Amino acid sequence: MSEPADRRYGPATLPRPRGPLSTAVAEALRRSPHDLPTGLGADLDPADPITDEDLQLTLFLCYELHYRGWLGVDESWEWQPTLLALRAHCERVFEAALRRLVGTPAVPADGVATGLADLVAADDGPSLAAHLQRRADLAQFREFVVHRSVYHLREADPHSWALPRLGGPAKAALVEIQTDEYGNGRLDRMHAELFRRTLDRLGLDIGYAAHLDVVPAVTLATNNLMSLFGLHRRWRGALLGHLAAFEMTSSLPNRRYGNGLRRLGFDEVATRFYDEHVEADAVHEQIAAHDMCGGLVGAEPGLAPDVLFGAAAGLALDRLFAAHLLDSWATGHSSLRPPAPPTLPPTVSLVASTPVAPPSAVAPPAPTALV
Secondary structure (H helix, E strand, C coil): CCCCCCHHHCCECCCCCCCHHHHHHHHHHCCCCCCCCCCCCCCCCCCCHHHCHHHHHHHHHHHHCCCCCECCCCHHHHHCHHHHHHHHHHHHHHHHHHHHHHCCCCCCCCCHHHHHHHHHHHCCCCCHHHHHHHCCCHHHHHHHHHHHHHHHCCCCHHHHCCHHHCCHHHHHHHHHHHHHHCHHHCHHHCHHHHHHHHHHHCCCCCCCCCCHHHCCHHHHHHHHHHHHHHCCHHHHHHHHHHHHHHHHCCHHHHHHHHHHHHHCCCCHHHHHHHHHHHHHHHHHHHHHHHHHHHHHHHHCHHHHHHHHHHHHHHHHHHHHHHHHHHHHHHCCCCCCCCCCCCCCCCCECCCCCCCCCCHHHCCCCCHHHEC
16 A cells, blocks of 8 residues: 555544444454454444444544545455445434434425525524634634534535536536635645645644544534435435535634634634635525525435435534534533643734624734734
């Protein structure tokens, strides 16, 4: 196996196991591909699959084989039949929990775009973005960025699984959205690269999946949901619904995230990732709901319930994620698993907090906020 020249882009080192199932899978992956023991995972019955550390890490271990792989792990594991069977078993447990959580959203008479808008309007989760904008200290903001790094360092990749499974208007709309996500072919404008600069400004490791060991199950679940939908053709509708909900709820929170960093004294390099999403996602919102999801359902009407299920599941897991962070901070605890990153990054000095206007009205802070 060849070793990558640049560790920023993966593969990542295998994470520490979190229970008997993830231990068995991680130990197996360190060896040449072979059949897993008969009955492995047969007794899997977590009280809450969405927050079960062992189950969610096991799924992540399996899914990552289809992305960047794992450092030192034979790539033939990607299609090893008994590992795929174990993954399918874990997926059934995860899917059942998602159905219990959100049910089957009804498709309104006005169509799937209206259904998406209704789901977004009814979303009453805790305002993590408002807290980060107005009240979060630097340690809390760094924790939030650590959580989100699992997705943002491969941003757009899970949804790109839908491209070869679509045709017509839905495919054209998805390509338009993804082209922006990938920086229109320019490395320095790719959203994953912009986020890497935010990590760097906050004094955090910029390596791909570098923070995997410290994020909890609920964070893994938000990522596993995208992989579950993306890796199964039968869930192509849910994948597009998930992306639509993501785009329809992104613009205002990203404005708040950027303003929160400005409040803490960071410059435009740190905030560019969030500022970029304020305008881009406002445009993507309409494309995703009407052209992409509407185009898919126009061609395949039977996928309308799946589109709304994917959106509802994504919104529900984001609510659980936000509640975990806010509840942890309210009780004076870290939202991460130990060991957490250092309390403050060594390269940042804070400036006095001042009221912050929207990005369009704010001149970039002077770079003296960073030393």
